[in-house]
Amino acid sequence: MNRLSVTGLRVRYGPIEAVRGLDLEVGPGEIVALLGANGAGKTSTLSAIAGLVPPSGGRILLDGEDVTGLPAEALARRGVGLVPEGRRVFASLTVAENLLLGGAVHAPPPERRARLRRMEDRFPVLGERRDQKAGLLSGGEQQMLAIARVLMAAPRLLLMDEPSLGLAPQMVERVFDLIAQLRSEGLTILLVEQNVPMSLDIANHGVVLANGRVSLRGTARDLLASDAVRGAYLAG
Ligand SMILES: Nc1ncnc2c1ncn2[C@@H]1O[C@H](COP(=O)(O)OP(=O)(O)OP(=O)(O)O)[C@@H](O)[C@H]1O
Ligand SMILES: [Mg+2]
Numbered sequence: 614m615n616r617l618s619v620t621g622l623r624v625r626y627g628p629i630e631a632v633r634g635l636d637l638e639v640g641p642g643e644i645v646a647l648l649g650a651n652g653a654g655k656t657s658t659l660s661a662i663a664g665l666v667p668p669s670g671g672r673i674l675l676d677g678e679d680v681t682g683l684p685a686e687a688l689a690r691r692g693v694g695l696v697p698e699g700r701r702v703f704a705s706l707t708v709a710e711n712l713l714l715g716g717a718v719h720a721p722p723p724e725r726r727a728r729l730r731r732m733e734d735r736f737p738v739l740g741e742r743r744d745q746k747a748g749l750l751s752g753g754e755q756q757m758l759a760i761a762r763v764l765m766a767a768p769r770l771l772l773m774d775e776p777s778l779g780l781a782p783q784m785v786e787r788v789f790d791l792i793a794q795l796r797s798e799g800l801t802i803l804l805v806e807q808n809v810p811m812s813l814d815i816a817n818h819g820v821v822l823a824n825g826r827v828s829l830r831g832t833a834r835d836l837l838a839s840d841a842v843r844g845a846y847l848a849g
Contacts, residue, residue, distance in 0.1 A: 615640075615641035615642065615676065615692075615769050615770060615799070615800075615801040616638075616639070616640055616641050616674075616675070616676050616677070616801070617637070617638070617639040617662065617673075617674070617675060617770055617801060617803065618637075618638050618672075618673075618674040618677075619635060619636060619637040619638070619658075619662065619671065619672070619673050619674075620636050620671055620672050620674075621634050621635070621636065621670060621671035621672065622634070622635040622636075622637070622658065622661060622668055622670070622671035622672075622673065623635075623668060623669045623670030623671050624654070624657040624658070624660070624661050624666055624668055624669060624825075625669040626657075626666075630669075630825060631654045631657040631825055632654040632657050632658055632661065632668075632825045633654075633824070633825035633826050634670070634671065634825075634826060635654070635658060635671070635822070635825070635826070635827060636827065637658075637803075637820055637827075639770070639801050639802070639803050639818075640801070640817075641799075641801055642796060642799055642800070642801060643796070643801060643802070643817040643818065644792065644793075644796050644802045644803075644804055644815055644816045644817055645802070645803050645804065645816060645817065645818045645819070645820060646804050646805075646806060646809075646812040646813055646816035646818070646819040646820070646833065647659075647803060647804065647805045647806075647819075647820050647822065648805075648806065648809055648812070648819060648820065648821045648822070648842075648846070649821055649822035649823055649828075650823065653822040653823055653824065653825070654822050654824070654825040655774070655805040655822055656698055656774055656805065657825075658805075658822070659695060659772045659774050659803065659805060660695075661673070662688075662693065662772055662803070663685055663688060663689075663693055663695040663772055664680075664682075664683050664684050664685035664686075664687065664688040664689075664693070665685050665695070667682055668681060668682065675691055675692075675693070675770065678691075689766060689768075690719065692767075692768050692769035692770055693768060693769075693770050693772065694763040694764070694766055694768030694770070694771050694772065695763065695772045695773075695774070696759050696760050696763050696771070696772070696773045696774060696776055697759070697774055698774040698775050698778075698805075699775075699778075700752075700755045700756055700758075700759040701759065702747040702748075702750075702755050702758050702759055702762070703747060704746065704747055704748025705746060705747075705748060706746065706747055707743065707744050707745060707746060707747065708739050708742050708743050708744070708745055708746075708747050708750070708758060709729065709743040709744065710747075711747050711758055711762055712729055712732055712733075712739070712758070712761060712762055712765055713725060713729060713765070714762070715761070715762030715763060715764075715765040715766060719766075725765075728765050728767070729765070732761045732764060732765060735761070735764075736757050736758075736761050738750075738754055738757065739754075739757065739758055739761055742754075752779055752780055752781075752784070753780050753781065753784030753787070753788075756776055756777075756780060756784070756788060757787075757788075757791075759776075760773075760776065760788075760791065764795075768800070769799075769800065769801060770800070770801045770802075770803070771795065771800050771801070771802045771803070772802075772803050772805075773792070773802065773803070773804045773805065773806075774805045775805055775806060775807055776788050776792070776804075776806070777789065777806060777807070777808050777811070778807055785808065785811070789808075789811050789812075789814075789815055792804065792815060793815045796815075804816065809842065809846035810837070810846070813833040813834075813836055813837045813842075814833070814837075815833075816833040817832065817833060818830070818831065818832055818833060819831060819832075819833050819836040819842075821836070821841075821842070828841075829841055829842065
């Protein structure tokens with residue numbers, strides 16, 4: 614698997630329609646950057662794809678299989694992983710407890726321990742601090758933990774909601790390096806980001822949302838060169 618196809622997606626919160634007919638395709642092993650101003654509907658889109666809010670219209674397909682309206686649990690089992698906005702690590706639990714809660718819950722214990730070791734190898738700082746409370750990590754370290762926690766479930770489609778928000782420049786670089794590396798390992802990634810230049814730099818395609826609709830889409834290269842994107846995001 615690994616192809617995500619979204620057609621005509623709608624998300625409604627009572628009277629507010631946050632997503633109004635979104636078409637989106639992420640091919641296997643691609644990164645698509647989902648961009649747009651505050652309130653454009655980016656998080657709502659990811660929440661619907663992850664099964665956290667039921668779509669009020671449209672269809673979501675994973676490798677051609679209709680998964681529209683399935684609960685988050687069922688989507689997680691099918692390989693959908695969400696790194697939520699604002700990190701949301703469990704501050705009072707240890708780093709290792711956070712990782713173990715992260716979605717390897719369906720794997721047998723030896724497999725869980727193996728994944729934990731692999732994650733601690735990949736993110737040495739998490740290994741060094743495995744018994745420390747997650748709330749004591751720096752913001753950048755917490756973001757790495759949030760990503761590692763989702764990777765524990767061995768997802769095939771990774772949804773990332775503003776992973777670089779609020780991080781120091783050096784940490785931002787590390788997060789983007791990691792995202793590019795995850796793609797090279799075969800993950801399909803839908804990336805919501807405020808950092809437009811850096812996300813278009815690693816993405817294959819970009820989609821700009823405005824008021825729940827696509828206002829612009831294209832290859833990352835074309836969007837980087839477009840006057841609309843340059844004017845809105847790359848000024849100065
Ligand atoms: N749980 C909710 N209940 C009611 N309205 C909501 C809810 N979540 C989001 N909205 C509204 O839906 C619209 C889209 O919000 P959403 O969070 O999807 O935007 P976003 O593009 O992720 O914005 P940001 O860049 O600020 O994270 C906004 O008008 C928001 O106020
Ligand atoms: Mg958001």
